[in-house]
Amino acid sequence: MTDNPRPHTGRRRNEAARRAILDAALRLIADSEGGPVTAQAIAREAGVGKQTLYRWWSSKGAVLLDALTDHADQAAPAPDTGTLHEDLRAFIAAVFAGGRHPTTAPALRALAREAGNDPSLAQLMATFTEERRALLRDVLTRGVERGELRADQDLDLMVDQVYGVFWYRFLLGHAPLNDTVADSLADSLVGATRRA
Known part of the structure; x- marks a missing residue:
């Protein structure tokens, strides 16, 4: 988990915050051992507010899909x-x-x-x-x-x-x-x- 919350960015998507959220989502899924990964946990791990996730994505599933797709597109x-x-x-x-x-x-x-x-x-x-x-x-x-x-x-x-x-x-x-x-x-x- 990051100790430094990222600055508030309003409605405009901040690429550093987006990257932190996607990376956090993948890390948490990898470490979950089958347990549920919550939006709150992703936000906490990324150092952003939960509302940031729901401002940019419609659901936790959309965050996870974006994280997988983003990594696959790069790799x-x-x-x-x-x-x-x-x-x-x-x-x-x-x-x-x-x-x-x-x-x-x-x-x-x-x-x-x-x-x-x-x-x-x-x-x-x-x-x-x-x-x-x-x-x-x-x-x-x-x-x-x-x-x-x-x-x-x-x-x-x-x-x-x-x-x-x-x-x-x-x-x-x-x-x-x-x-x-x-x-x-x-x-x-x-x-x-x-x-x-």
């Missing part, structure tokens, strides 16, 4: 290197690295575990995963537009393959999520489309 943005293979390799490697991040990994595990018992968290996870899927689909769509994938390629199945590997290994922990695996998965996806 794994949609690359545009000019080739599908390099875009896939970079995106998959960044997603896998996010799954190893010391704050994000426990937060994702806690949310995935609790989503089965909490409909609002289940909706939060559904929204978050759909946003991440859309980014990867955009990468694949650019591959179609450049002629690197067939127009009739099942892009949703390709997205499922990437995130299927991620979530299976992330949740079960039976095999690594590293750059070598990211490279192999990108090779496999691009190679399969060339053979088809």
